[in-house]
Amino acid sequence: MKILSIETSCDETAVCIVEAEGGVESPSFEVLGNALFSQVDLHKEFGGVFPSLAKREHAKNLPALFKKVLAEANFLAEKDNDYSENLWKEIESILIKEKELYPSFRNLLNTIIKPDINAVVVTEGPGLEPALWVGVSFALALGKLWGIPVIGVNHMEGHIASVLMNPESQKVDFPALAVLISGGHTEIVKIDGWGKYKVIGETVDDAVGEAFDKTARMLGLPYPGGPEVSKLAELARTQNIPQVAKLPRPMLHSKNLNFSFSGLKTAVLYYIRDNFAGKYENMTLDNKADLAREFESSVLEVLETKTVEALDETGAKTLIVAGGVIASSKIRETFFGLETARTDLKVRIPEKSLATDNAIMIACAGYLKILNEPTVLSNPQNIVAKGNLKYKVVV
Ligand code: KG4
Ligand code: ZN
Numbered sequence: 001m002k003i004l005s006i007e008t009s010c011d012e013t014a015v016c017i018v019e020a021e022g023g024v025e026s027p028s029f030e031v032l033g034n035a036l037f038s039q040v041d042l043h044k045e046f047g048g049v050f051p052s053l054a055k056r057e058h059a060k061n062l063p064a065l066f067k068k069v070l071a072e073a074n075f076l077a078e079k080d081n082d083y084s085e086n087l088w089k090e091i092e093s094i095l096i097k098e099k100e101l102y103p104s105f106r107n108l109l110n111t112i113i114k115p116d117i118n119a120v121v122v123t124e125g126p127g128l129e130p131a132l133w134v135g136v137s138f139a140l141a142l143g144k145l146w147g148i149p150v151i152g153v154n155h156m157e158g159h160i161a162s163v164l165m166n167p168e169s170q171k172v173d174f175p176a177l178a179v180l181i182s183g184g185h186t187e188i189v190k191i192d193g194w195g196k197y198k199v200i201g202e203t204v205d206d207a208v209g210e211a212f213d214k215t216a217r218m219l220g221l222p223y224p225g226g227p228e229v230s231k232l233a234e235l236a237r238t239q240n241i242p243q244v245a246k247l248p249r250p251m252l253h254s255k256n257l258n259f260s261f262s263g264l265k266t267a268v269l270y271y272i273r274d275n276f277a278g279k280y281e282n283m284t285l286d287n288k289a290d291l292a293r294e295f296e297s298s299v300l301e302v303l304e305t306k307t308v309e310a311l312d313e314t315g316a317k318t319l320i321v322a323g324g325v326i327a328s329s330k331i332r333e334t335f336f337g338l339e340t341a342r343t344d345l346k347v348r349i350p351e352k353s354l355a356t357d358n359a360i361m362i363a364c365a366g367y368l369k370i371l372n373e374p375t376v377l378s379n380p381q382n383i384v385a386k387g388n389l390k391y392k393v394v395v
């Protein structure tokens with residue numbers, strides 16, 4: 001079946017069309033068209049994602065990205081449609097939250113022949129609610145106009161499902177464990193089968209990506225700082241810069257699978273305060289690289305220790321590690337290393353381009369949902385943006 005998917009939960013506007021095949025044991029996906037626009041440069045000056053700006057930009061860019069993807073998939077056939085005014089009234093009310101989207105949606109859709117697409121899949125949460133609403137409204141309007149089902153999916157399930165795109169390592173044996181490390185979340189999820197998720201560990205404060213971004217800011221690096229901190233840490237390793245900075249390993253010995261990263265961020269703040277009069281301008285490149293390396297090592301040690309504990313506790317056969325932070329080469333290497341240490345374990349990590357937010361992973365999660373609950377294709381879902389959406393099926 002052909003799925004069009006939309007992701008607007010944070011600062012990436014993403015659309016794609018995939019052809020999905022196979023049963024729940026071995027789903028496979030072919031990307032027919034894919035487009036992504038990152039708003040990162042716009043949010044830089046705020047040092048983080050500014051929700052109302054994200055919403056405005058999603059609404060501005062979504063129609064053009066959508067058209068681009070249709071063209072790439074060879075689905076763009078243009079003609080003058082004669083949709084009734086009543087139908088347009090309904091569409092207008094679906095897009096009520098996105099007033100600026102209605103005219104561009106109408107102009108565009110009026111000239112496009114309905115393509116051979118079976119379902120629209122959209123991220124309904126978690127994420128920034130105003131941003132999520134843009135994708136949800138667009139998807140619902142499209143579903144109404146073309147008379148096809150719209151399916152809402154959980155963004156975090158998208159990150160998990162992103163590993164299915166790698167043909168060499170698609171197989172996931174259950175029980176599996178997912179370690180999700182992104183800008184908004186840090187959690188360990190036990191997976192007993194697709195759609196059967198249970199969070200067994202999570203951060204009690206900051207997410208890993210958030211800690212990376214805040215550390216980057218303290219080092220005077222631009223947003224999003226995660227990749228910058230990783231790059232500096234890599235520099236420290238390759239150039240063997242002397243190891244001076246020492247940071248704590250928060251919750252390393254706690255008797256549970258939870259994390260806490262806000263103390264680590266504070267430790268970075270104090271380190272700069274005590275050694276450089278609180279100013280990153282007083283630090284040399286070597287000082288910054290040393291601190292970045294120590295920060296990354298601390299995060300990694302905690303993540304790896306908790307992951308190993310969770311693997312022991314659950315007897316998981318597959319470890320999935322996903323979310324934006326897994327774009328870091330050192331973190332990827334460390335997690336892949338677990339496969340060597342535990343011969344009965346398969347480690348699945350999405351390729352770097354699928355680690356950060358994208359629409360392909362949302363299509364994959366949507367297809368899994370369709371396979372698990374085929375009725376979503378015939379019974380219209382009540383889809384609303386949910387900033388704090390949790391996993392639906394808990395085992
Ligand atoms: O999954 P994602 O794209 O968005 C959320 O759902 O949050 O993750 C974004 C996070 C940001 O905090 C970003 O700094 C971090 O992932 N990140 C990295 C790297 N690339 C992205 N952190 C460390 N090293 C990287 N190479
Ligand atoms: Zn994400």
